[in-house]
Amino acid sequence: MTNSSDHELVEQCLNGDNKAFDILVRRYEVQMYRTAFGIVNDGDLAKDVTQAGFIKSWEKLRTFNPEYKFYSWLYRIIVNEALNRSRNHKKYEALSLYQPDGNTPYAQLLNKEENRMLLESVNSLPADYRVVIQLRHFEELSYKEIADALDIEVSTVKSRLYSARMMLREKLYNR
Secondary structure, eight states, X not given: OTTSXXXXXXXXXXXXXXXXXXXXXHHHHHHHHHHHHHHHOOHHHHHHHHHHHHHHHHHTXXXXXXXXXXXXXXXXXXXXXXXXXXXXXXXXXXOOOOOOOSXXXXXXXXXXXXXXXXXXXXXXXXXXXXXXXXXXXXXXXXXXXXXXXXXXXXXXXXXXXXXXXXXXXXXXXXX
């Protein structure tokens, strides 16, 4: 059953097979958590968002349109949940991408400082722009996948990405 397509698993869920939904959760939980974390910047809150997103997807599974990809539908639920929670949760922690790679301590310190400045700048973007940056650059989704996940046009994704990058450039240049 783990080799089944998403659509087959959804169909099995709708026919009463709860194990099929467990497979979908295991298949996407890491990606959904990373997406939530990239938006809310809090590990515990990201876990809550991910869990709430999966619960909502279970409750709304009958509304899933099989003409679309399941993960795009699920991303939309997770992103909306994360945005709603982040609006109500004012504490932001910096996301650390720093991993020592054997460079000199000085190079590692510079790398860590550059990552900190970049992430502070990303975190300071308005939510609509922060989300597209997260999905494109951290989750590596295509423009089409982002558009599907956010329920917006591809042209809107491109526009928001361009604007977000220009805002980031300005923020980083002024540091």
